Amino acid sequence: MKEFWKRFRYNRGAVIGLVILALVIATAIAAPFLFPQSPWKMVQRPFLPPFTDDTLWLGTDALGRDVLSGLAHGAYVSLLVGLVSTIVALAIGVPVGALAGYFVGRTDDILMRLTEFFQTIPSFALAIVLLAIFQPSLTYVIIAIAVVSWPPVARLVRGEVLSLRTREFVEAATLSGLGNDQIILRHVLPNALPAIVVLASLMVAQAILLESSLSFLGLGDPNIMSWGYMIGAARTVIRTAWWLSFLPGMAILLTVLALNLIGEGLNDALNPRLTRKSE
């Protein structure tokens, strides 16, 4: 662990990313305490510019709602969607990839064709179709994002497992009489974990972007204040109140950037043999 942290710290960008993400997480957790009122509450006159009112630092939107409160509550939604949909996507992708890679042959063929079927459909278009069929609610947004995000996981895990299954320690485990399930769970997957963790951190970022895009198009849950919704609602007034789209846009940018930086740091720390030595 100490070794891991040392290598992670070596990547300065990753540390900055971690700090930003920590701030976002802190905001998300503190939002209900800092802004106990609903972010939908209309508190002041509409279109109040930032830094003109002592209590409303970032001003108000088209209905006089507190922008800062919206950003804070939106952080919670974005992180929630990012995390949960990634977990769901992993829950689909890891077993599919592991089974395909371990058993090869016909199992591999069937599972990989299925994966490719999903991969050939543009993921954003598929997410829109799914949400058009179901009601756009938070649950379905998460499901839609998970459904379009799992194929890369499956392919990555399959690749890792394919190379691991021929190693000596797997053969040793087979000889010692362990069943396939035990071998996959206790010997193969733990060794594939570093690659999965790195991919997962990037998937969280991807999911946040996807949720924002969907909300921007009006396909998000209309009862939930998210960053994408804030930008979508503000885009018609971009010429008169540019900050209403700019501020949540910055929030998305910073969070996604932070997650990408962390992903890179994790890669350095978890896959040391691949790390560029020159740095």
Place this chain on the structure above:
Amino acid sequence: MLKPFKFIAAALALALAGPLAAQDGEPQAGGTLNVVIQPEPPGLMLGIVQNGPTQMVAGDIYESLLRYDSDLKPEGQLAESWEISEDGLTYTFKLRDGVTFHDGEPFTSEDVKFTMDVFLRETNPRTRTYMDRVESIDTPDDLTVVFNLQQPFGPFIGIFEQGTAPMIPKHIYEGTDFANNPANNTPIGTGPFKFGEWVKGSYIHLVKNEDYYMEGKPYVDEVYYHVIPDAASRAVAYETGKVDVLPGGSVENFDVPRIRELENTCITDKGWEYFGPLSWIWVNENNKPLDDVKVRQAMMHALDRNFAKDALWNGLGKVATGPLSSSTRFYAGDTPDIGYDPVKARGLLEESSYNGETIRLLGLPYGETWQRWAEAVKQNLTEIGMNVELVPSDVAGWNQKVADRDFDLAFTYLYQYGDPALGVSRTYMSTNAEPGSPWNNVSNYQNPETDKMFDEAALMASPDDRMAAYKTIQDMIVSDVPNLWLLELGFPTIYRCNIKNPVNTALGVNDGFRDVWIDRN
């Protein structure tokens, strides 16, 4: 059932010249008028297609016997004079002499009879319901038409506008399949402008009718209706000078304050008096606890409609006081108060049978303004202690859900056509509450007393009697709050100030550009 022509704010365009626009100087002939049309109409044969944009463009091509000023008083158009008998049963119209269709054939009383008795009966369900009250139409000579009614029907004089009763050439349509007649692609009317060319997706070009029966009119040589699908691009088209007239609803409400500040820009919210677009929230009284009048009253008092007017509609329009728009005939302003009063609302809600149930609120999928409005209403209701969930939908989904009564609260707005018997009673009659239509008595409001009074009031010959009856009806309905009335919508027409008279009747730009002229000094 009356069929509402419910089209997005986008629909109506320029109107005729009127007393409201400055009448400075002598009209000058010549020039080209560039107008936005949104969305592109599906067709221009006004007797068959009735969409808002169709009414706007075809209003230049077709005319009816009358038109209506902003107080809804009839003026002659194709009719020179008219007479209503004492008993309210006989309507006699004298037609103008020397009127011809665009193809040169004369317009006569035979065309009127064919239009009202044959053509529109088949193609326009709204006109059909009015014509069902007519026993016979006589044409004693080429320039006289007599409608004989079965019973007195006060609103009858209000149906002769170009959307409800456009005059159709008998010589072209008699004996043909109206809907599939190839002539529908090159509409022929009596109006001030003739159909020129239609480049789909780009523009519709109308040219001056040189043989128009009014001396010197129309003043402009040609009219272009430009199809520009995106609201922001429409605003830019005005700013760059590509178009000179933005009919009501063609730009987003947020953009109106910015555009009205531009140089040489005039704005008017006139020209909607006939339609009297009134917005409200349907309350589904089939669902508990919305059948409880206290819950409905609580919701009514919870809505801050002045805020919605100022924040979402830039102060345009009026806060509604009840089921009638203030521009509709027999409007009574002194009905019970339904103003914003959250304290009273909370009290009413506590006394009511509401128990924290989740109320589903269906917004109107007509763009940003309506979406924000639904959010504001949800917040208003949340603040008096209700549990409200927004239900997203698209236009087709909205129609479906409202027709199937699959909602608790739903936004809408409808036209009133100047008279409560034409555009209001349909919303409150228990006989018109069958599921399947999103335009009838969707709330399922059941009140035998108002039913009876609506029936009687439509048949009264004396306007004073009708006023008294409608006043009682309005008081009763407002106390019951079957719907949550929001705003009388204001759809401002924006135009360059040197374009004179774009709006001068109760139908605004829909009445065509007969009197428009362009000041080039």
